[in-house]
Amino acid sequence: MTIAQLIYASTTSTDPRPSVEEILKTSRVRNKQSQLTGFLCFRNDMFLQVLEGASSAVSAQYARIANDRRHSKVELVGYEKVGKRRFSRWSMGYLADRGDMQSILFSYSGQNEFDPYGMDYRTAIEFMSEVANVGERAGD
Ligand SMILES: Cc1cc2nc3c(=O)[nH]c(=O)nc-3n(C[C@H](O)[C@H](O)[C@H](O)COP(=O)(O)O)c2cc1C
Numbered sequence: 001m002t003i004a005q006l007i008y009a010s011t012t013s014t015d016p017r018p019s020v021e022e023i024l025k026t027s028r029v030r031n032k033q034s035q036l037t038g039f040l041c042f043r044n045d046m047f048l049q050v051l052e053g054a055s056s057a058v059s060a061q062y063a064r065i066a067n068d069r070r071h072s073k074v075e076l077v078g079y080e081k082v083g084k085r086r087f088s089r090w091s092m093g094y095l096a097d098r099g100d101m102q103s104i105l106f107s108y109s110g111q112n113e114f115d116p117y118g119m120d121y122r123t124a125i126e127f128m129s130e131v132a133n134v135g136e137r138a139g140d
Pocket residue numbers: 010018023026027028030031038047049051061064065066068070071092
């Protein structure tokens with residue numbers, strides 16, 4: 001089966017202010033049910049998320065996420081059909097915003113700023129793969 005990979009960037013809404021813990025809790029239960037995997041980055045009030053799985057499941061979940069009022073300015077970074085999952089270990093991995101991410105950001109952007117809207121698809125995939133590997137303890 002072909003795997004679809006989708007990446008988007010978004011910005012948290014201020015009212016209500018979202019709880020990342022809560023988002024992760026729901027995501028992990030739901031994603032296991034629909035065999036979705038992926039990774040979520042959160043920094044400076046912005047999200048960068050990759051979702052992967054069957055194309056129908058990815059599209060359906062993205063539609064739900066895009067309508068979630070806990071964030072706005074949802075922008076598709078890219079969508080691709082691939083042969084293999086990159087984040088198969090995580091129903092939704094997450095690396096808390098720590099120093100680790102700072103140094104990875106530096107190597108990807110020449111600066112320490114997290115700018116998910118300015119990332120191209122390839123860079124975003126590589127960036128999140130690296131963050132995911134640093135965050136082995138990110139849980140599943
Ligand atoms: C930044 C962000 C990322 C999210 N990621 C996921 C996810 O990976 N999987 C998921 O099931 N829900 C995710 N959600 C939650 C969904 O938007 C939605 O609340 C959830 O799927 C329940 O949908 P329902 O209320 O239509 O049942 C995310 C929400 C936000 C704000």
